[in-house]
Amino acid sequence: MPENNFPKLHNATWPGIVGKGSDSEPIIPFETLLEKTAAAEVDGVKFDGVDIDLFDAHFSINSSDDDIKKLADQVSGYNLNIGSLVAPIWPPEGGSAAGSAAERKQFVEQVRKAARIGRKLRELGVRPSGVVRIDSATGVGDWMKNPAENTKLIAQTFREAADAAAEFGESLAAEGEICWGGMHSWKTMLDLLEQTDRKNVGFQADMAHSSLYLLGYNRPEDRILPENFDWSDRATLDEGFKKLTDALRPWTIDFHVAQNDGTVHGTGSHDKTGRHCLATDPNGKLDITHHAGFWLRDENGELTKRFRHICWDGCMFPNEVMYKQETWNNILAAMIKVRKAHGWYEA
Known part of the structure; x- marks a missing residue:
C-alpha cells in the first residue's frame, strides 16, 4: 500500500507573531518561519505548506496584486503551498462582531480583503485548499453583558462576512478558542453556528484550544468532564471527546493538530485560552494521534x-524554542503519525 499523502501537512506562521512584540520577545520574521518549515524532514517526509496570517508584520491584508504574486513566489520557492488564512478582524483595523454598526462594517471589510487575497492565491496555483479563519473579536466579559443579543449580532456579522467571502469563493471557519465571546463554550459555539446558518461558515477545531471546552473554562455550566477530572482516566476523557466531537464535527471545515497540558494561558485579548505545548511535552494531556481521530473520523x-490539509498550531513558545530546527522536526513527526493513522492516499 502506498504511504498516505492526504491530508497535506502544514505549519502555521502566526506563532511568530502571537504573544510577541514590543512588550515581549521579538517577532519572528516570515522568511525565517518558511526556512524552518522547509528544512524540517522526517524519514524523507517534509511539510507540504503553511497556513498564514494576514498581519502587517508578515503580510499586509492591504497588499496589492503584485505583492500577492511576490508572496506566492516566495512561498513556492521553498516548495511549499499556502493553505488557510487568518483575517485580522480585531480593532483597530477591524471591529467587534457584536459592536456598533461601524465596527461590524470594519469586521466584514477585513474579511472581504482576506477573501480577495485567498482567491488570488488560488488563481496563482499556490493555494489548493484552505479557508479564512475568523472569531468574534469580542471578549467573553463583553458578551456576557447581554448573551442573547450579542450572539444575535455576531451571527448577523458572520452572515454579512460570509456573503462577502462568497463573492471570492471562500469559506469562513469560526475558531474554537475559549477566549472569544459567543464562541467560548461548545454550546455557545453551536448556537452561534446555527444562528449564522451559512453554507460557507463552519468550525475550526484546534486540539489544544477546543479540548478546553471539555473543562468549561469561561463557562463552567457547559463543562463535559467532571469536576476535578483525573487526566489518567482515559476512558472518561475519550467519552468526553466523543460528546464534544459528535456535536461539532459536522461543522468542522479546518483542523489544527496541537498539544495541551490542560491549563489556560494567554495575554491581552487571548486571555484564558488553551495552552499549546510542544509535541513532545511530557505534561501534554492529549494522545495527539489518538485524539486527532475524534475530529478526522x-x-x-x-x-x-x-x-x-491539516495544520500544526503552537503559539506562545519562546523564541529560543522556535529557532531550534529540532522543534519543527518533532512537530512534523507528530503530524506524520496523525496522517498515517487517519489519512488516505490519492494517486
Whole structure:
C-alpha cells in the first residue's frame, strides 16, 4: 500500500507573531518561519505548506496584486503551498462582531480583503485548499453583558462576512478558542453556528484550544468532564471527546493538530485560552494521534475527508524554542503519525 499523502501537512506562521512584540520577545520574521518549515524532514517526509496570517508584520491584508504574486513566489520557492488564512478582524483595523454598526462594517471589510487575497492565491496555483479563519473579536466579559443579543449580532456579522467571502469563493471557519465571546463554550459555539446558518461558515477545531471546552473554562455550566477530572482516566476523557466531537464535527471545515497540558494561558485579548505545548511535552494531556481521530473520523470511525490539509498550531513558545530546527522536526513527526493513522492516499 502506498504511504498516505492526504491530508497535506502544514505549519502555521502566526506563532511568530502571537504573544510577541514590543512588550515581549521579538517577532519572528516570515522568511525565517518558511526556512524552518522547509528544512524540517522526517524519514524523507517534509511539510507540504503553511497556513498564514494576514498581519502587517508578515503580510499586509492591504497588499496589492503584485505583492500577492511576490508572496506566492516566495512561498513556492521553498516548495511549499499556502493553505488557510487568518483575517485580522480585531480593532483597530477591524471591529467587534457584536459592536456598533461601524465596527461590524470594519469586521466584514477585513474579511472581504482576506477573501480577495485567498482567491488570488488560488488563481496563482499556490493555494489548493484552505479557508479564512475568523472569531468574534469580542471578549467573553463583553458578551456576557447581554448573551442573547450579542450572539444575535455576531451571527448577523458572520452572515454579512460570509456573503462577502462568497463573492471570492471562500469559506469562513469560526475558531474554537475559549477566549472569544459567543464562541467560548461548545454550546455557545453551536448556537452561534446555527444562528449564522451559512453554507460557507463552519468550525475550526484546534486540539489544544477546543479540548478546553471539555473543562468549561469561561463557562463552567457547559463543562463535559467532571469536576476535578483525573487526566489518567482515559476512558472518561475519550467519552468526553466523543460528546464534544459528535456535536461539532459536522461543522468542522479546518483542523489544527496541537498539544495541551490542560491549563489556560494567554495575554491581552487571548486571555484564558488553551495552552499549546510542544509535541513532545511530557505534561501534554492529549494522545495527539489518538485524539486527532475524534475530529478526522465520524461517529462510525470512517474518515470524513472534510479538509485537504491539516495544520500544526503552537503559539506562545519562546523564541529560543522556535529557532531550534529540532522543534519543527518533532512537530512534523507528530503530524506524520496523525496522517498515517487517519489519512488516505490519492494517486
